[in-house]
Amino acid sequence: MIWLTWRQFRGSAALTGAVLLVLVVALGVTGPGLAAEYAAGIAACVPDETCLDFFDRFFGSYDLLFLALTLVVLIVPALIGLFWGAPLVTRELEAGTHLLVWNQSVTRGRWLAVKLGIVGLAAAVAAGVCGLAVTWWSGPLDRSAVPEMAQMAPVVFGARGIAPMGYAAFAFVLGVAVGLLVRRTLPAMALTLVVFAAVQIAMPLLVRPHLMPPVTGTFELGRENVDGIGAERGGTLHVFLRTSAVPGHPGAWVLSSDLSGPTGRTAVEDVSGPSSTVARTIPISTTSGPCGPEGGLAPPGTSPCLTEINRLGYRQQAAYQPLERFWPFQWIETGIYALLTLGLAGCCLRWIRTRAS
Amino acid sequence: MTAVLEARALGRKYGTRWALRECTVVIPAGHVVGLVGPNGAGKTTLLKLASGQLAPTTGDLAVLGARPGNTPAQLALVGFVAQDTPVYAGLTVADHLRLGAHLNPRWDAPLARDRVARLGLPPARRAGRLSGGQRAQLALTLGLAKRPELLILDEPVAALDPLARRAFLEELAEAAAAHGLSVLLSSHLVSDLERVCDHVIVLVGSRVRLAGPVDRLLADRPGLSLEDAVLTGMDER
Numbered sequence: 001m002i003w004l005t006w007r008q009f010r011g012s013a014a015l016t017g018a019v020l021l022v023l024v025v026a027l028g029v030t031g032p033g034l035a036a037e038y039a040a041g042i043a044a045c046v047p048d049e050t051c052l053d054f055f056d057r058f059f060g061s062y063d064l065l066f067l068a069l070t071l072v073v074l075i076v077p078a079l080i081g082l083f084w085g086a087p088l089v090t091r092e093l094e095a096g097t098h099l100l101v102w103n104q105s106v107t108r109g110r111w112l113a114v115k116l117g118i119v120g121l122a123a124a125v126a127a128g129v130c131g132l133a134v135t136w137w138s139g140p141l142d143r144s145a146v147p148e149m150a151q152m153a154p155v156v157f158g159a160r161g162i163a164p165m166g167y168a169a170f171a172f173v174l175g176v177a178v179g180l181l182v183r184r185t186l187p188a189m190a191l192t193l194v195v196f197a198a199v200q201i202a203m204p205l206l207v208r209p210h211l212m213p214p215v216t217g218t219f220e221l222g223r224e225n226v227d228g229i230g231a232e233r234g235g236t237l238h239v240f241l242r243t244s245a246v247p248g249h250p251g252a253w254v255l256s257s258d259l260s261g262p263t264g265r266t267a268v269e270d271v272s273g274p275s276s277t278v279a280r281t282i283p284i285s286t287t288s289g290p291c292g293p294e295g296g297l298a299p300p301g302t303s304p305c306l307t308e309i310n311r312l313g314y315r316q317q318a319a320y321q322p323l324e325r326f327w328p329f330q331w332i333e334t335g336i337y338a339l340l341t342l343g344l345a346g347c348c349l350r351w352i353r354t355r356a357s
Numbered sequence: 358m359t360a361v362l363e364a365r366a367l368g369r370k371y372g373t374r375w376a377l378r379e380c381t382v383v384i385p386a387g388h389v390v391g392l393v394g395p396n397g398a399g400k401t402t403l404l405k406l407a408s409g410q411l412a413p414t415t416g417d418l419a420v421l422g423a424r425p426g427n428t429p430a431q432l433a434l435v436g437f438v439a440q441d442t443p444v445y446a447g448l449t450v451a452d453h454l455r456l457g458a459h460l461n462p463r464w465d466a467p468l469a470r471d472r473v474a475r476l477g478l479p480p481a482r483r484a485g486r487l488s489g490g491q492r493a494q495l496a497l498t499l500g501l502a503k504r505p506e507l508l509i510l511d512e513p514v515a516a517l518d519p520l521a522r523r524a525f526l527e528e529l530a531e532a533a534a535a536h537g538l539s540v541l542l543s544s545h546l547v548s549d550l551e552r553v554c555d556h557v558i559v560l561v562g563s564r565v566r567l568a569g570p571v572d573r574l575l576a577d578r579p580g581l582s583l584e585d586a587v588l589t590g591m592d593e594r
Contacts, residue, residue, distance in 0.1 A: 104460035
């Protein structure tokens, strides 16, 4: 059975292996250069405290590549589910070869168990190699990424560490299960994609934020969490507070962020600001004082106006998952997907005895 | 006389449609049994049930004294070559023989090798590039080399030319005699069965209309050929 599984799988295994090899070699060749550029930039920026500027410059020049590689890691499990999982049984049913192979001296339960084991393992290894190679290559960029692309943030987290292995094993078994129920390849592929995408969206929206209770904190306003300050002429002052960053915790996944006033309640919102910010109104004079016409012009980090707002007691109140929880979260999430995978595999083994043919 | 197959009130439903209903039949061991009947009579369903590819909806079925297709031991004793003789298009002839050797404890490698060589099937050719007749011969080789006690064949000669058809049926009769193999094969051509079968089951409208040894069937209807005897049997009530 192992021989037959390998004989039927070796073509797609070789193709996938070749593509992965090209990716790994490309990353291996360019990775050290990227790390060196990062190290040189850090050495230059630390003495004069301009590292935030360096991060913006450095990440800005590689952001497209960073995003593309992240997407590759996110897509690989879906492709495995589509092209390895869904056709595994339907291909046999459509060609009629199930009537040949299920009548050799091997029960169909064992036939499926061996296939699930070998191809599922290959799926996890392929996604694991891809994910870990990209994780290693992206290291310097993860340390300098904009808050929206923080290492704990939904899109990036799923493309780092060991989680892709869990996704791939799950996607594969999901494809097999859908194939067993739908029994035709193309509808099975379509349905697999829809269900897998739904699970991958539901996970960061509904489950991941609650894997551990989020950390809550109160932070002074500064360059890292304020995108800008604006005032209508002679009118009210608005602070545009970032919704995805907290000072001193780069890489964190910010679940909620809002402004609290001197009395502890949240100031009122009434204008829209740049994306991924919330606008909050602060009752302060914009005609004179630190937030007058002269003070407001300075950059946010050094603005006397911001200093004045902080002095009045305005703070950012945020709940977040800090970067220190990256590996615990990776293990928990991979464990959840491993359990889902085993459960679905059990269903497949039951269904193939009762439903198929 | 032991039975290779014993069905009692056997039925199988696809959705709301009965493909086989109230089928009660006993097939004795050591015979070549022909299953005949018009299209849609339930022949394929009965054979799939017997090989364990399908589970019955109602009734009981015992093949070689056990429930079909449940255990590796039971699977090893029953060979099944499905209609249209499916093979893996992407695997070569040699791959198919390796598949058989890997998956069957009773595999007869010399038999498989000799048969493939005798029929001139190129071992390195992919099954997808064989002719229909060659594909059928490959599937039949797998069925024979498995060395089952009961070999079930669903329209096995449909894809073969008349000469190959005759040769295969003779081979089948020889194998049955040499190894004590029981054979259950279906066909809608009675002339095919006449040559090898010593037992006939006539299935009409998913019910067994006629069953018994060929010589008794002929003795009961003097002057008729097997084909005519079967046809009159189909009309009898």
